[in-house]
Amino acid sequence: MTTAADIMTPGAQWIPVTETLDRAAQLMRELNVGALPVSDTNERMCGILTDRDIVVKCIAAGHDPSQVTAGDLAQGTPRWISSESGVDEILDEMGGHQIRRLPVIDENKRLVGMISEADLARELGDDQLADFVARVYA
Template identity: 35%
Template sequence: MNVSSVMTPNPACCIATTPLRDVAKMMLDNDCGQIPVVDESQRPIGVVTDRDIAVRIVAEGRDASQAKAADAMSMPVRTVTADTSLKDAVCVMEADQIRRVPVVDSDGKLAGIVSIADLALANRPEATAEVVREVSEPARH
Protein backbone atom coordinates (compact mmCIF):
# COMPACT_ATOMS: atom_id res chain seq x y z
CA MET A 1 0.00 0.00 0.00
CA ASN A 2 1.37 3.42 -0.89
CA VAL A 3 0.79 7.00 0.22
CA SER A 4 -1.53 7.87 -2.67
CA SER A 5 -4.07 5.35 -1.36
CA VAL A 6 -4.53 7.19 1.96
CA MET A 7 -3.44 10.78 1.38
CA THR A 8 -5.74 13.78 1.31
CA PRO A 9 -5.44 14.96 -2.30
CA ASN A 10 -5.25 18.60 -3.44
CA PRO A 11 -4.79 20.16 -0.01
CA ALA A 12 -5.28 23.85 0.66
CA CYS A 13 -1.98 25.67 0.27
CA CYS A 14 -0.60 29.19 0.30
CA ILE A 15 2.40 31.23 -0.79
CA ALA A 16 5.01 32.81 1.47
CA THR A 17 3.32 36.23 1.32
CA THR A 18 -0.15 34.99 2.25
CA PRO A 19 -1.39 36.85 5.35
CA LEU A 20 -1.15 34.56 8.37
CA ARG A 21 -4.78 35.28 9.24
CA ASP A 22 -5.75 33.78 5.86
CA VAL A 23 -3.59 30.73 6.58
CA ALA A 24 -5.35 30.24 9.93
CA LYS A 25 -8.72 30.63 8.18
CA MET A 26 -7.69 27.91 5.69
CA MET A 27 -6.97 25.63 8.64
CA LEU A 28 -10.41 26.35 10.06
CA ASP A 29 -12.22 25.95 6.73
CA ASN A 30 -10.41 22.71 5.89
CA ASP A 31 -10.38 21.27 9.43
CA CYS A 32 -6.64 20.77 9.35
CA GLY A 33 -3.58 21.78 11.33
CA GLN A 34 -1.08 22.32 8.54
CA ILE A 35 -1.01 24.38 5.37
CA PRO A 36 1.81 23.78 2.88
CA VAL A 37 3.59 26.87 1.54
CA VAL A 38 4.39 26.56 -2.16
CA ASP A 39 6.47 28.54 -4.64
CA GLU A 40 5.26 29.85 -8.00
CA SER A 41 5.69 26.35 -9.49
CA GLN A 42 3.49 24.77 -6.78
CA ARG A 43 6.48 23.07 -5.17
CA PRO A 44 6.43 22.98 -1.35
CA ILE A 45 8.98 25.29 0.31
CA GLY A 46 7.67 25.04 3.87
CA VAL A 47 4.61 24.39 6.00
CA VAL A 48 2.68 26.42 8.54
CA THR A 49 1.16 24.46 11.41
CA ASP A 50 -1.20 25.65 14.08
CA ARG A 51 1.68 25.17 16.52
CA ASP A 52 3.96 27.33 14.35
CA ILE A 53 1.45 30.17 14.64
CA ALA A 54 1.16 29.74 18.41
CA VAL A 55 4.90 29.46 19.07
CA ARG A 56 6.49 31.71 16.45
CA ILE A 57 3.92 34.50 16.36
CA VAL A 58 1.57 34.56 19.36
CA ALA A 59 4.00 33.42 22.08
CA GLU A 60 6.64 35.85 20.85
CA GLY A 61 4.16 38.72 21.02
CA ARG A 62 4.42 39.47 17.32
CA ASP A 63 1.63 41.29 15.51
CA ALA A 64 -0.36 38.44 13.97
CA SER A 65 -2.39 40.89 11.90
CA GLN A 66 0.78 41.89 10.01
CA ALA A 67 2.41 38.45 9.81
CA LYS A 68 2.76 36.45 6.60
CA ALA A 69 3.03 32.70 6.10
CA ALA A 70 6.82 33.06 5.76
CA ASP A 71 7.01 34.52 9.28
CA ALA A 72 5.65 31.33 10.84
CA MET A 73 6.55 28.55 8.42
CA SER A 74 8.78 25.61 9.19
CA MET A 75 11.47 24.87 6.66
CA PRO A 76 12.95 23.05 4.99
CA VAL A 77 9.90 20.99 4.22
CA ARG A 78 10.11 17.21 4.24
CA THR A 79 8.05 15.55 1.49
CA VAL A 80 7.27 12.09 0.17
CA THR A 81 6.10 11.07 -3.29
CA ALA A 82 2.70 9.59 -4.08
CA ASP A 83 4.28 6.18 -4.69
CA THR A 84 6.14 6.12 -1.35
CA SER A 85 5.14 3.08 0.68
CA LEU A 86 3.18 3.66 3.86
CA LYS A 87 6.02 2.05 5.77
CA ASP A 88 8.53 4.54 4.34
CA ALA A 89 6.16 7.47 5.00
CA VAL A 90 5.87 6.33 8.62
CA CYS A 91 9.69 6.23 8.84
CA VAL A 92 9.89 9.83 7.56
CA MET A 93 7.28 10.98 10.08
CA GLU A 94 9.07 9.22 12.92
CA ALA A 95 12.55 10.41 11.96
CA ASP A 96 11.46 14.04 11.64
CA GLN A 97 8.91 13.86 14.48
CA ILE A 98 6.11 15.21 12.28
CA ARG A 99 2.42 14.34 12.26
CA ARG A 100 1.79 15.28 8.62
CA VAL A 101 3.91 15.20 5.49
CA PRO A 102 3.20 16.85 2.11
CA VAL A 103 3.03 14.52 -0.87
CA VAL A 104 4.51 15.62 -4.19
CA ASP A 105 4.05 14.33 -7.73
CA SER A 106 6.86 13.30 -10.09
CA ASP A 107 7.51 16.99 -10.90
CA GLY A 108 7.84 17.91 -7.22
CA LYS A 109 4.49 19.74 -7.18
CA LEU A 110 2.15 19.48 -4.21
CA ALA A 111 -0.29 16.60 -4.73
CA GLY A 112 -1.56 15.82 -1.22
CA ILE A 113 -0.86 15.40 2.46
CA VAL A 114 -0.64 12.24 4.50
CA SER A 115 -1.26 12.48 8.23
CA ILE A 116 -1.52 10.30 11.28
CA ALA A 117 -5.30 10.58 10.87
CA ASP A 118 -5.03 9.22 7.32
CA LEU A 119 -3.10 6.22 8.63
CA ALA A 120 -5.73 5.65 11.32
CA LEU A 121 -8.58 5.90 8.81
CA ALA A 122 -6.79 3.43 6.55
CA ASN A 123 -7.00 0.84 9.34
CA ARG A 124 -3.28 0.99 10.04
CA PRO A 125 -3.42 1.06 13.87
CA GLU A 126 0.10 -0.32 14.28
CA ALA A 127 1.57 2.40 12.04
CA THR A 128 -0.55 5.07 13.72
CA ALA A 129 0.53 4.03 17.21
CA GLU A 130 4.16 3.88 16.14
CA VAL A 131 4.12 7.40 14.65
CA VAL A 132 2.25 8.88 17.62
CA ARG A 133 4.77 7.34 20.00
CA GLU A 134 7.75 8.67 18.03
CA VAL A 135 6.46 12.19 17.34
CA SER A 136 5.38 12.58 20.95
CA GLU A 137 8.91 12.04 22.27
CA PRO A 138 10.69 15.20 23.43
CA ALA A 139 12.54 16.90 20.57
CA ARG A 140 15.87 15.36 19.69
CA HIS A 141 18.74 17.80 19.32
Template identity: 35%
Template sequence: MAAKCKDFMTKDPVCCLGADSAEKAAQIMKREDIGSVPVVEDSQNKKLVGIVTDRDLALRIVAEGRDPKSARVSDVMSRGLVTCPADDDAQNAIDAMENHQIRRLPVVDAAGRIVGIITQADIARRLGKDQETGKMVGEISKPKRMGGGGGR
Protein backbone atom coordinates in the same frame (compact mmCIF):
# COMPACT_ATOMS: atom_id res chain seq x y z
CA MET B 1 1.14 -5.22 -3.61
CA ALA B 2 2.27 -2.68 -1.02
CA ALA B 3 0.16 0.40 -0.36
CA LYS B 4 1.49 3.62 -1.84
CA CYS B 5 1.58 7.12 -0.37
CA LYS B 6 -1.12 8.17 -2.84
CA ASP B 7 -3.42 5.57 -1.23
CA PHE B 8 -3.11 7.29 2.18
CA MET B 9 -2.93 10.96 1.25
CA THR B 10 -5.54 13.65 1.22
CA LYS B 11 -5.39 14.84 -2.38
CA ASP B 12 -5.00 18.47 -3.45
CA PRO B 13 -4.68 20.08 -0.03
CA VAL B 14 -5.63 23.72 0.41
CA CYS B 15 -2.44 25.81 0.22
CA CYS B 16 -1.33 29.36 0.86
CA LEU B 17 1.49 31.59 -0.36
CA GLY B 18 4.48 32.83 1.60
CA ALA B 19 3.30 36.40 0.98
CA ASP B 20 -0.09 35.68 2.58
CA SER B 21 -0.74 37.03 6.05
CA ALA B 22 -0.59 34.79 9.10
CA GLU B 23 -4.23 35.76 9.62
CA LYS B 24 -5.17 34.28 6.23
CA ALA B 25 -3.38 31.02 7.09
CA ALA B 26 -5.28 30.86 10.40
CA GLN B 27 -8.57 31.52 8.60
CA ILE B 28 -7.84 28.66 6.18
CA MET B 29 -7.12 26.34 9.11
CA LYS B 30 -10.39 27.33 10.77
CA ARG B 31 -12.49 27.04 7.61
CA GLU B 32 -11.01 23.68 6.57
CA ASP B 33 -10.70 22.33 10.14
CA ILE B 34 -7.01 21.52 9.66
CA GLY B 35 -3.88 22.08 11.72
CA SER B 36 -1.47 23.00 8.94
CA VAL B 37 -1.37 24.60 5.52
CA PRO B 38 1.28 23.80 2.89
CA VAL B 39 2.97 26.91 1.51
CA VAL B 40 3.56 27.04 -2.24
CA GLU B 41 5.66 29.27 -4.48
CA ASP B 42 2.62 30.31 -6.50
CA SER B 43 -0.94 29.12 -6.87
CA GLN B 44 -0.42 27.88 -10.45
CA ASN B 45 2.58 25.56 -10.15
CA LYS B 46 2.07 24.63 -6.45
CA LYS B 47 5.80 24.06 -5.87
CA LEU B 48 6.11 23.35 -2.15
CA VAL B 49 8.30 25.80 -0.23
CA GLY B 50 7.17 25.23 3.35
CA ILE B 51 4.37 24.46 5.76
CA VAL B 52 2.73 26.59 8.44
CA THR B 53 1.08 24.94 11.43
CA ASP B 54 -1.28 26.11 14.13
CA ARG B 55 1.67 25.76 16.50
CA ASP B 56 3.81 28.06 14.31
CA LEU B 57 1.08 30.70 14.51
CA ALA B 58 0.65 30.32 18.26
CA LEU B 59 4.37 30.45 19.11
CA ARG B 60 5.73 32.79 16.44
CA ILE B 61 2.85 35.24 16.13
CA VAL B 62 0.53 35.20 19.14
CA ALA B 63 3.11 34.46 21.86
CA GLU B 64 5.45 37.13 20.46
CA GLY B 65 2.70 39.74 20.28
CA ARG B 66 3.02 40.14 16.51
CA ASP B 67 0.17 41.39 14.34
CA PRO B 68 -1.27 38.44 12.35
CA LYS B 69 -2.54 40.84 9.68
CA SER B 70 0.94 42.13 8.88
CA ALA B 71 3.08 39.07 9.66
CA ARG B 72 3.78 37.01 6.55
CA VAL B 73 3.48 33.23 6.35
CA SER B 74 7.05 33.13 5.00
CA ASP B 75 8.26 34.59 8.31
CA VAL B 76 6.86 31.75 10.42
CA MET B 77 6.66 28.68 8.15
CA SER B 78 8.90 25.65 8.42
CA ARG B 79 11.24 25.09 5.47
CA GLY B 80 13.39 22.17 4.37
CA LEU B 81 10.51 19.74 4.74
CA VAL B 82 10.57 15.98 4.76
CA THR B 83 8.35 14.86 1.87
CA CYS B 84 7.49 11.69 -0.01
CA PRO B 85 6.67 10.92 -3.64
CA ALA B 86 3.10 9.81 -4.38
CA ASP B 87 4.26 6.44 -5.75
CA ASP B 88 6.54 5.65 -2.79
CA ASP B 89 5.61 2.80 -0.46
CA ALA B 90 3.37 4.01 2.35
CA GLN B 91 5.61 2.25 4.87
CA ASN B 92 8.43 4.65 3.89
CA ALA B 93 6.13 7.58 4.71
CA ILE B 94 5.22 6.05 8.07
CA ASP B 95 8.90 5.44 8.82
CA ALA B 96 9.78 9.04 7.85
CA MET B 97 7.06 10.42 10.11
CA GLU B 98 8.30 8.31 13.00
CA ASN B 99 12.01 9.02 12.42
CA HIS B 100 11.50 12.78 12.08
CA GLN B 101 8.73 13.04 14.70
CA ILE B 102 6.34 14.76 12.29
CA ARG B 103 2.57 14.46 12.18
CA ARG B 104 2.06 15.69 8.63
CA LEU B 105 3.97 14.59 5.54
CA PRO B 106 3.55 16.48 2.26
CA VAL B 107 3.36 14.30 -0.86
CA VAL B 108 5.04 15.79 -3.93
CA ASP B 109 5.48 14.97 -7.61
CA ALA B 110 8.85 14.78 -9.38
CA ALA B 111 8.92 18.58 -9.82
CA GLY B 112 8.37 19.23 -6.10
CA ARG B 113 4.73 20.28 -6.53
CA ILE B 114 2.39 19.31 -3.73
CA VAL B 115 -0.18 16.70 -4.72
CA GLY B 116 -1.32 15.61 -1.27
CA ILE B 117 -0.59 15.36 2.42
CA ILE B 118 -0.50 12.39 4.77
CA THR B 119 -1.46 12.91 8.41
CA GLN B 120 -1.54 10.61 11.39
CA ALA B 121 -5.33 10.52 11.05
CA ASP B 122 -5.06 9.41 7.40
CA ILE B 123 -2.85 6.51 8.45
CA ALA B 124 -5.11 5.53 11.32
CA ARG B 125 -8.20 5.58 9.06
CA ARG B 126 -6.49 3.51 6.35
CA LEU B 127 -4.93 0.93 8.66
CA GLY B 128 -7.79 0.69 11.12
CA LYS B 129 -7.72 1.00 14.86
CA ASP B 130 -5.54 -1.96 15.67
CA GLN B 131 -2.83 -2.14 18.28
CA GLU B 132 -0.01 -1.61 15.77
CA THR B 133 -1.61 1.61 14.49
CA GLY B 134 -1.91 2.94 18.03
CA LYS B 135 1.73 2.12 18.66
CA MET B 136 2.83 3.84 15.43
CA VAL B 137 0.82 6.99 16.18
CA GLY B 138 2.32 6.99 19.67
CA GLU B 139 5.85 6.76 18.26
CA ILE B 140 5.25 9.64 15.86
CA SER B 141 3.76 11.74 18.65
CA LYS B 142 6.40 10.99 21.27
CA PRO B 143 8.28 14.20 22.07
CA LYS B 144 12.01 14.13 21.56
CA ARG B 145 13.95 14.43 24.78
CA MET B 146 15.49 17.84 25.08
CA GLY B 147 18.40 18.84 27.25
CA GLY B 148 17.94 21.21 30.13
CA GLY B 149 14.86 21.56 32.32
CA GLY B 150 12.24 19.05 33.11
CA GLY B 151 9.67 19.36 30.28
CA ARG B 152 6.82 20.33 32.58
Protein backbone atom coordinates in the same frame (compact mmCIF):
# COMPACT_ATOMS: atom_id res chain seq x y z
CA MET C 1 0.87 -2.28 -2.16
CA THR C 2 -0.77 0.60 -0.33
CA THR C 3 0.71 3.93 -1.43
CA ALA C 4 0.72 7.48 -0.13
CA ALA C 5 -1.94 8.29 -2.73
CA ASP C 6 -4.19 5.65 -1.14
CA ILE C 7 -3.72 7.00 2.40
CA MET C 8 -3.58 10.76 1.89
CA THR C 9 -6.37 13.27 2.17
CA PRO C 10 -6.53 14.76 -1.33
CA GLY C 11 -6.95 18.42 -2.19
CA ALA C 12 -4.24 20.00 -0.04
CA GLN C 13 -3.54 23.63 -0.87
CA TRP C 14 -0.42 25.78 -0.74
CA ILE C 15 -0.19 29.12 0.96
CA PRO C 16 2.32 31.56 -0.54
CA VAL C 17 5.22 32.82 1.59
CA THR C 18 3.84 36.34 1.15
CA GLU C 19 0.40 35.58 2.63
CA THR C 20 -0.36 36.94 6.09
CA LEU C 21 -1.05 34.70 9.04
CA ASP C 22 -4.57 36.03 9.54
CA ARG C 23 -5.39 34.90 5.99
CA ALA C 24 -3.64 31.57 6.66
CA ALA C 25 -5.85 31.04 9.73
CA GLN C 26 -8.94 31.84 7.67
CA LEU C 27 -7.89 29.36 4.99
CA MET C 28 -7.27 26.68 7.63
CA ARG C 29 -10.77 27.28 8.97
CA GLU C 30 -12.30 27.11 5.46
CA LEU C 31 -10.46 23.88 4.65
CA ASN C 32 -10.89 22.42 8.15
CA VAL C 33 -7.15 21.70 8.44
CA GLY C 34 -4.48 22.45 11.01
CA ALA C 35 -1.55 22.87 8.62
CA LEU C 36 -0.75 24.35 5.22
CA PRO C 37 2.34 23.77 3.09
CA VAL C 38 4.08 27.06 2.34
CA SER C 39 5.26 27.71 -1.23
CA ASP C 40 7.93 30.10 -2.44
CA THR C 41 7.55 32.31 -5.49
CA ASN C 42 8.46 29.34 -7.73
CA GLU C 43 5.68 27.20 -6.18
CA ARG C 44 8.22 25.02 -4.39
CA MET C 45 7.54 23.97 -0.84
CA CYS C 46 9.63 25.88 1.68
CA GLY C 47 7.90 24.82 4.88
CA ILE C 48 4.66 24.00 6.64
CA LEU C 49 2.63 26.41 8.70
CA THR C 50 0.49 25.01 11.53
CA ASP C 51 -2.28 26.51 13.59
CA ARG C 52 0.01 26.08 16.60
CA ASP C 53 2.74 28.10 14.85
CA ILE C 54 0.31 30.98 14.40
CA VAL C 55 -0.73 30.92 18.06
CA VAL C 56 2.65 30.30 19.70
CA LYS C 57 5.10 32.06 17.39
CA CYS C 58 2.92 35.01 16.42
CA ILE C 59 -0.03 35.80 18.68
CA ALA C 60 1.46 34.66 22.00
CA ALA C 61 4.70 36.46 21.10
CA GLY C 62 2.72 39.70 20.77
CA HIS C 63 2.87 40.01 16.98
CA ASP C 64 0.03 41.08 14.70
CA PRO C 65 -1.04 38.18 12.42
CA SER C 66 -2.08 40.66 9.76
CA GLN C 67 1.55 41.87 9.58
CA VAL C 68 3.43 38.56 9.80
CA THR C 69 3.68 36.34 6.72
CA ALA C 70 3.73 32.57 6.28
CA GLY C 71 7.29 32.95 5.05
CA ASP C 72 8.30 34.57 8.32
CA LEU C 73 7.46 31.32 10.13
CA ALA C 74 8.48 28.77 7.46
CA GLN C 75 11.65 27.27 8.89
CA GLY C 76 13.76 24.16 8.50
CA THR C 77 13.94 21.67 5.69
CA PRO C 78 10.54 20.81 4.27
CA ARG C 79 9.67 17.14 4.23
CA TRP C 80 7.40 15.49 1.66
CA ILE C 81 6.77 12.12 0.07
CA SER C 82 5.97 10.85 -3.40
CA SER C 83 2.41 9.74 -4.06
CA GLU C 84 3.84 6.36 -5.12
CA SER C 85 5.70 5.75 -1.84
CA GLY C 86 4.70 2.78 0.27
CA VAL C 87 3.63 2.66 3.91
CA ASP C 88 7.11 1.83 5.21
CA GLU C 89 8.57 4.91 3.48
CA ILE C 90 5.79 7.09 4.89
CA LEU C 91 6.37 5.79 8.40
CA ASP C 92 10.15 6.20 8.06
CA GLU C 93 9.78 9.80 6.87
CA MET C 94 7.24 10.83 9.50
CA GLY C 95 8.74 8.82 12.36
CA GLY C 96 12.34 9.58 11.49
CA HIS C 97 11.71 13.32 11.47
CA GLN C 98 9.03 13.30 14.19
CA ILE C 99 6.44 15.00 12.02
CA ARG C 100 2.67 14.65 12.20
CA ARG C 101 1.67 15.89 8.75
CA LEU C 102 3.35 15.03 5.48
CA PRO C 103 2.66 16.67 2.10
CA VAL C 104 2.28 14.27 -0.83
CA ILE C 105 3.76 15.27 -4.20
CA ASP C 106 3.03 13.65 -7.57
CA GLU C 107 5.53 12.81 -10.33
CA ASN C 108 5.23 16.39 -11.65
CA LYS C 109 6.22 17.78 -8.22
CA ARG C 110 2.69 19.09 -7.65
CA LEU C 111 1.05 19.00 -4.24
CA VAL C 112 -1.75 16.41 -4.39
CA GLY C 113 -2.55 15.72 -0.76
CA MET C 114 -1.51 15.53 2.85
CA ILE C 115 -1.03 12.57 5.19
CA SER C 116 -1.93 13.19 8.82
CA GLU C 117 -2.01 11.08 11.95
CA ALA C 118 -5.75 10.57 11.40
CA ASP C 119 -5.09 9.21 7.89
CA LEU C 120 -2.59 6.73 9.30
CA ALA C 121 -4.95 5.70 12.10
CA ARG C 122 -7.55 4.73 9.49
CA GLU C 123 -5.10 2.70 7.40
CA LEU C 124 -2.55 1.10 9.71
CA GLY C 125 -2.78 -1.97 11.87
CA ASP C 126 -2.40 -1.62 15.62
CA ASP C 127 1.28 -2.63 15.67
CA GLN C 128 2.26 -0.22 12.90
CA LEU C 129 0.29 2.58 14.52
CA ALA C 130 1.88 1.96 17.91
CA ASP C 131 5.34 2.02 16.32
CA PHE C 132 4.53 5.30 14.55
CA VAL C 133 3.28 6.93 17.76
CA ALA C 134 6.35 5.79 19.69
CA ARG C 135 8.68 7.24 17.05
CA VAL C 136 6.91 10.58 16.58
CA TYR C 137 6.29 11.28 20.26
CA ALA C 138 9.57 9.87 21.63
